[in-house]
Amino acid sequence: MIRRFRYVRLLLSFAAVAALAIAGLLFDGWRQLHAPLRIDGQQTIEIAPGDTLAAVLARMNAQHWLPSARAALYLRLYVRWHAIGGRVRSGEYALNAQHDLLAALDLFLSGRTIVHELRFVEGWTFAQALQAIRANPLIRQTLADAKPEAIMAAIGQPGQHPEGRFFPDTYRFPKDTSDLTLLRQAYAAMQKALADEWAQRAPDLPYATPDDALIMASIVEKETGVAAERAQIAGVFVRRLRLGMRLQTDPTVIYGLGERFDGNIRLVDLRTDTPYNTYTRAGLPPTPISLPGRAALHAALHPDDGQALFFVSRGDGTHVFSATLAEHDAAVRRYQLKKK
Incomplete structure (x- = not known):
C-alpha cells in the first residue's frame, strides 16, 4: 500500500512538473508573440510570390528583428493551432517597433502593402x-x-x-x-x-463630340495661369469657334513645333503651318495638346457668357480680356510691347 502511494505521489509530481513546464512554455510563447519587434524606426520587408511564412520569419530573424530565435517557432505553432488559412501575400511591407509578431502576421496575410x-x-x-x-x-x-x-x-x-x-x-x-x-x-x-462633365454641359456649345470638349479643355489648361480665369478663356475660344474666327493660341503652335520649339515663339513659328497651328488653320486642332484637369474640363463645357474675343497676358499669370480688336491692341501695347 505504501509503495502504491509512493508511486501515485511520484506520478503526481511528474504531472505537476509537466504542467508547470507546459505553463511556462505557454507563457513564454504568449510573451514572445506579443513582444515588440526589435526594430529601430521603420523598416521594409519584401515578400516574393511563393514565399512561405517560415522563409519570411527566417529573413526577419537574420535581420535580428525577432524578440528571440524561438519566437518564429511559436508563431508557426500558433498558425497551425489556430488553423489560420491562406499564405502570406507578396508585396512590400512596413514594420516598426509597434508591431509584435501577431500584428506582423496579420499584416502579411492582409496584403496591406506599402x-x-x-x-x-x-x-x-x-x-x-x-x-x-x-x-x-x-x-x-x-x-x-x-x-x-x-x-x-x-x-x-x-x-x-x-x-x-x-x-x-x-x-x-x-x-x-x-x-x-x-x-x-x-x-x-x-x-x-x-463623361461626367459632358453629361452636365451647358447648352448650345460648338462641340460635335466629347473629344472636341477634351481638345478645348487641353488648350484652356495650357493658357490658364490663374484658376479663376479658366471659364473666361474658354468663353473667348468658344465665341471664336461660333463666329468662325481662328483660335490663334500659342500653345497649339508650340505643340505642333514639337522638338523644334526652343523656348521662344517667333513670328515665323506663327506662320509655319502644322496641323496644330491655330493661326494658319481654322477650328480645333486634331487632338488635345496636354492632359487637362477636371477644372479645365468643366470650364470648356461651362464657358463664361461674356463678350471678350481677345486676351493678352499681363506678365503675372493674369490676362486682360477685350471685346474689340482696338481694345486688344491697346492692351498688347501696354503689357507686351512696352515690356519688350
Missing part, C-alpha cells in the same frame, strides 16, 4: 507623363521603348492618339505595379471625368 505615389500634373503632355512612369524605379516596366501607337493598343485603344487621354492626378500604387496598369487607370479616370 503604397507609393505618382503624380501626373495638369498641363503635362503624354510624353511627360510617360517619362515620369519610366523614371520611377518602383514601377515594373513592361512597355520598354514602346511607341505611343503600341501603348494605346496595349491598353485596348488601338488607333487612338494618346494626347490628353490620361487624367492628371496622384495615383497610389504598391511596388512592382506595372506601367500598363497605371496607364489603364489614368485612361479610365479621364474617360469618367469627361
